[in-house]
Amino acid sequence: MIDVQAIRNDFPLLQQKIYNRPLVYFDNAATTQKPQIVIDTTNEYYQKYNSNIHRGVHSLSEKMTESYENARRTIKGFVNAQYQHEIIFTSGTTEAVNLVAFSFGEKFIKKDDEIILSQLEHHSNIVPWQLMCERTGAKIKVIPATYSGDLDLSAYERLFSDKTKIVSVNHVSNSLGTINDIEKIIKIAHCHNVPVFIDGAQGIHHQPVDVQKLDCDFYAFSGHKIYGPTGIGVLYGKEKWLNEMPPYKGGGDMIKAVTFEKTTYNDLPFKFEAGTTNFIGAIGLSAAIKYIEKIGRQNIFEYEELLLNYATEKIKTIPDIRIYGTSENKISVISFLVGKIHHFDTGMMLDKMDIAVRTGNHCNQPIMKFYGIEGTVRASLSFYNTTSEIDYLIESLLKIKQLFA
Amino acid sequence: MLKMTIDQAQEQIVEEFSVFADWMEKYTYLIDLSKELQGFKEEYRNGNNLIKGCQSQVWLQDEYKEGKITFYADSDAIITKGMIALLVRVLSDRTPDEIATAELWFVDKIGLKTHLSPTRSNGLISMIKQMKLYALAYKAKYQS
Ligand SMILES: Cc1ncc(COP(=O)(O)O)c(C=O)c1O
Numbered sequence: 001m002i003d004v005q006a007i008r009n010d011f012p013l014l015q016q017k018i019y020n021r022p023l024v025y026f027d028n029a030a031t032t033q034k035p036q037i038v039i040d041t042t043n044e045y046y047q048k049y050n051s052n053i054h055r056g057v058h059s060l061s062e063k064m065t066e067s068y069e070n071a072r073r074t075i076k077g078f079v080n081a082q083y084q085h086e087i088i089f090t091s092g093t094t095e096a097v098n099l100v101a102f103s104f105g106e107k108f109i110k111k112d113d114e115i116i117l118s119q120l121e122h123h124s125n126i127v128p129w130q131l132m133c134e135r136t137g138a139k140i141k142v143i144p145a146t147y148s149g150d151l152d153l154s155a156y157e158r159l160f161s162d163k164t165k166i167v168s169v170n171h172v173s174n175s176l177g178t179i180n181d182i183e184k185i186i187k188i189a190h191c192h193n194v195p196v197f198i199d200g201a202q203g204i205h206h207q208p209v210d211v212q213k214l215d216c217d218f219y220a221f222s223g224h225k226i227y228g229p230t231g232i233g234v235l236y237g238k239e240k241w242l243n244e245m246p247p248y249k250g251g252g253d254m255i256k257a258v259t260f261e262k263t264t265y266n267d268l269p270f271k272f273e274a275g276t277t278n279f280i281g282a283i284g285l286s287a288a289i290k291y292i293e294k295i296g297r298q299n300i301f302e303y304e305e306l307l308l309n310y311a312t313e314k315i316k317t318i319p320d321i322r323i324y325g326t327s328e329n330k331i332s333v334i335s336f337l338v339g340k341i342h343h344f345d346t347g348m349m350l351d352k353m354d355i356a357v358r359t360g361n362h363c364n365q366p367i368m369k370f371y372g373i374e375g376t377v378r379a380s381l382s383f384y385n386t387t388s389e390i391d392y393l394i395e396s397l398l399k400i401k402q403l404f405a
Numbered sequence: 406m407l408k409m410t411i412d413q414a415q416e417q418i419v420e421e422f423s424v425f426a427d428w429m430e431k432y433t434y435l436i437d438l439s440k441e442l443q444g445f446k447e448e449y450r451n452g453n454n455l456i457k458g459c460q461s462q463v464w465l466q467d468e469y470k471e472g473k474i475t476f477y478a479d480s481d482a483i484i485t486k487g488m489i490a491l492l493v494r495v496l497s498d499r500t501p502d503e504i505a506t507a508e509l510w511f512v513d514k515i516g517l518k519t520h521l522s523p524t525r526s527n528g529l530i531s532m533i534k535q536m537k538l539y540a541l542a543y544k545a546k547y548q549s
Contacts, residue, residue, distance in 0.1 A: 345484050348432075349432065349484075352429075352432070374462070403432070403436065
């Protein structure tokens with residue numbers, strides 16, 4: 001088990017007070033706080049080593065390039081990719097989805113082809129595919145969810161046809177917390193010779209991920225949700241796909257030779273990293289990953305599971321509470337409504353009591369529509385949260401309930 | 406009795422709120438106000454009148470009679486509805502000129518300015534904009 005108090009001391013933001021009390025930060029699915037080591041590393045690189053990568057012969061640039069490529073190696077190890085050049089730095093999950101939807105679509109998808117998404121997807125794993133479909137004339141099929149917030153995998157199997165070109169689903173649902181059985185989802189798709197893109201924005205920091213063992217074709221995540229800086233993210237892609245896919249953006253660093261007649265593209269991973277990337281962000285992300293690995297993802301998983309179970313049991317004692325997302329396999333996210341109280345009212349009041357939660361549809365309108373609601377209150381917990389913070393949440397919810405009775 | 410001006414109505418609200426010691430009392434009052442909001446008929450709750458905030462929804466119906474505009478509004482969130490009660494008290498049943506030129510300074514004075522910040526996206530800012538637009542439209546129609 002982990003030492004929460006020691007961990008909390010690593011996060012300067014958690015030390016501050018928002019109104020009068022110490023802040024209770026329960027909005028980790030939106031973005032996580034940064035440990036001191038990430039802040040320090042980022043600062044240090046701006047202060048001592050800043051210099052554009054892959055461009056200068058001078059020693060600063062060389063040092064920076066080396067650190068950037070080391071960060072790539074750290075991430076390769078973190079997801080256990082086969083090759084370092086299968087790790088592409090992007091600005092986040094959203095850009096990774098857009099990249100694959102565009103480049104894979106250009107190469108492999110044509111009119112009347114089909115792709116499979118799920119009802120649980122974040123808008124950023126829906127809209128890029130819709131844009132691709134508008135360009136190509138392909139169609140989207142949707143894996144339905146059950147009331148508990150699990151994907152209906154037998155319905156999934158029936159969605160395949162000889163026109164299916166790719167499946168894209170999230171590892172973990174951001175609004176409900178469901179951990180999808182991606183191993184099975186990938187196996188089924190591969191039986192039909194269809195590649196799978198996994199949106200790992202909510203998945204990677206709560207449990208170990210091994211892309212080779214999963215055998216997924218793509219896996220994407222965002223730095224800011226995994227205790228790293230904003231504006232940096234990762235796309236893992238199998239070499240064979242990345243080699244076949246055309247570039248997504250044009251610019252410097254992604255080319256070998258440019259004439260106005262023809263340009264030849266650079267090798268992987270640079271083919272997909274046009275222009276100056278967020279190279280210091282990549283190094284900050286690598287620091288975050290090292291921090292997580294030091295604590296251990298299995299330890300994190302176990303502690304967060306304890307938090308989830310504790311919070312679920314406690315919150316169920318509130319009369320008229322409705323929890324959305326009751327899968328057996330969940331990360332520490334609880335989406336709920338208290339009686340007839342509007343999610344916005346609950347969120348406003350919790351804010352007054354120094355508890356940060358998210359309210360609304362969580363960029364997940366299809367699933368809200370499925371439940372017939374406008375939105376929920378979502379408490380998403382991380383390994384720096386404590387059971388006493390959960391007690392305070394319950395206490396506050398009871399007060400709010402009284403207030404609106 | 407003569408109807409208060411927009412500024413007098415705002416002063417009265419500021420005075421009402423001045424007795425509250427903490428945020429809890431203020432919000433309890435907003436909840437009470439929401440319950441007292443009257444005149445909104447179910448038929449007004451339609452797509453034409455809907456102002457969709459990201460967080461809460463607002464419905465706004467206008468009525469023009471004898472040179473004055475009356476507003477009826479509602480929201481699915483109680484706190485937003487309490488704010489509506491205050492805004493309607495200040496802006497409803499006034500001439501288009503009064504509404505179009507009104508400056509709403511009371512919200513800041515009673516410490517609830519965050520409810521009109523664009524990031525809250527509760528529909529209130531759009532509602533005020535809509536009220537002013539109606540005022541301008543009626544002004545153009547009847548006073549030109
Ligand atoms: C499941 C999921 N996918 C994608 C995203 C988009 O991530 P980003 O905004 O960091 O690109 C999010 C962010 O909330 C998410 O939860």
